Amino acid sequence: MSDSEQDQLAGELARFVVSRLAPGELAGFDAGLDEFLERRDGAGGAALAAAPSTLFEGMPRAGVTSVALLVASEVAQFLIGEIIKAVKQEAAGSVRDAVRALLRRLRAALSAKGRGPDEPSPAEPETLPPMPIDLGPDRLGQIRALVHGKATELNLAEPEAVRLAQTVVEALAP
Numbered sequence: 001m002s003d004s005e006q007d008q009l010a011g012e013l014a015r016f017v018v019s020r021l022a023p024g025e026l027a028g029f030d031a032g033l034d035e036f037l038e039r040r041d042g043a044g045g046a047a048l049a050a051a052p053s054t055l056f057e058g059m060p061r062a063g064v065t066s067v068a069l070l071v072a073s074e075v076a077q078f079l080i081g082e083i084i085k086a087v088k089q090e091a092a093g094s095v096r097d098a099v100r101a102l103l104r105r106l107r108a109a110l111s112a113k114g115r116g117p118d119e120p121s122p123a124e125p126e127t128l129p130p131m132p133i134d135l136g137p138d139r140l141g142q143i144r145a146l147v148h149g150k151a152t153e154l155n156l157a158e159p160e161a162v163r164l165a166q167t168v169v170e171a172l173a174p
Helices: 003-021 023-043 045-050 052-056 064-114 137-153 158-172
Strands: none
Touching: 003 023, 003 064, 023 064, 064 158, 137 158
16 A cells, blocks of 8 residues: 555545545645645654644645544554454455365375375366466466475485475475
């Protein structure tokens, strides 16, 4: 989220408040908004937090506009924080579902390779959950490099590092 988008949200909220509570101030609203943003950006966060009313010192008092701009800036910041929290919670559920789908695929692949003569046949690929992410050649190459790098870092001999990387890729390949 850019400061510009937050400023736009705050500006529109303040404009709404001014239009309802002091419509006579709307004519000077845009100039007041520009001056407010310039002063806020020049004040620095700590100074502003300590004395927010100093933003308006020396500005012609526009009454409701001054207060609306300050309050709307705080509300915009709060709303964006709440949106971020909500998106993170929603994403956490999606990530959890994707990891579970990947686990089911890996377990099915393991049972297919390790089943004995009396065990039932593994699930057919069409009954497995879809891969939660695209594991095409590029991504599998990244995984291979990651595993090989870590194996080398752990002092595995080159042939073992290559074999380990290839085995991990085989487990994940669609």
